[in-house]
Amino acid sequence: MSSPSQDVKTATEKEPLITARHVEKFLRQHADFLVQNPQIIDSLEIPGKTEGRGLADLQQYLIEKLRNKLDLVTRERDLVITRSHHNKLTQDRTHRAVKALISAKNFEHLIDVISTELPIIMGMDAIAIGVEQPGEADVAAPVEGISCLLPGMVDGLIGGGQPAILRDHIEGDVCLYGTMAPLIQSDALIRLNISSTTPPAMLAFGSQRDDQFEPGQGTELIRFIGSVIENTIRTWLKLPE
Helix, strand or coil: CCCHHHHHHHHHHHCCCCCHHHHHHHHHHCCCHHHHCHHHHHHCCCCCCCCCCCCCCHHHHHHHHHHHHHHHHHHHHHHHHHHHHHHHHHHHHHHHHHHHHHCCCCHHHHHHHHHHHHHHHHCCCEEEEEEECCCCCCCCCCCCCEEEECCCHHHHHHCCCCCEEEECCCCCCHHHHHHHHHHCCEEEEEEECCCCCCCCEEEEEEECCCCCCCCCCCCHHHHHHHHHHHHHHHHHCCCCC
């Protein structure tokens, strides 16, 4: 049976002794080791700035590293603040839009609110309602502010079964935006399920900014406005669900 001193000696013989020369040789052979493992620098004692040729200024490296971290944190903070302000503005606009919609005095007034007041409230350049006409022939809109669409156009633009679509870098549809069409460069199209007795319809939010609406953005608030419009139209026209 071996003694404790012999065990220590054996363990020492098995584990090679790493000297400063070994470390220096390793670092010279792996010049990017500290770049690939920056967390190690945090536990090192860093010398002051050295002007000697070939010597790394680790202190300056750490300063740059901290500066980059600070820049990243600052950008993330500014992004959170910007998004918070944007969300607050959008919610305020949505509340004002709903209040205007439910304050309409009749159906004609409701459509006028949608086409004239809502764009100002929501910060849009155009807001329109499009309803598919029953046949191929041109049919006059029943109320000013409602656009007549060709059969199948709602599914064609939004997609079959889809509740909404956001489009960027587009040319505005004349049938939706009329004379404003050449100015519209992005829009949000919301399917309107007004009644089982009415043809397919949509609500269109148009903007002159080509990036106002982009695929991937949330549509909850504008879909909520769409549902309010569905209910108010159904109420004024005394339609079944």
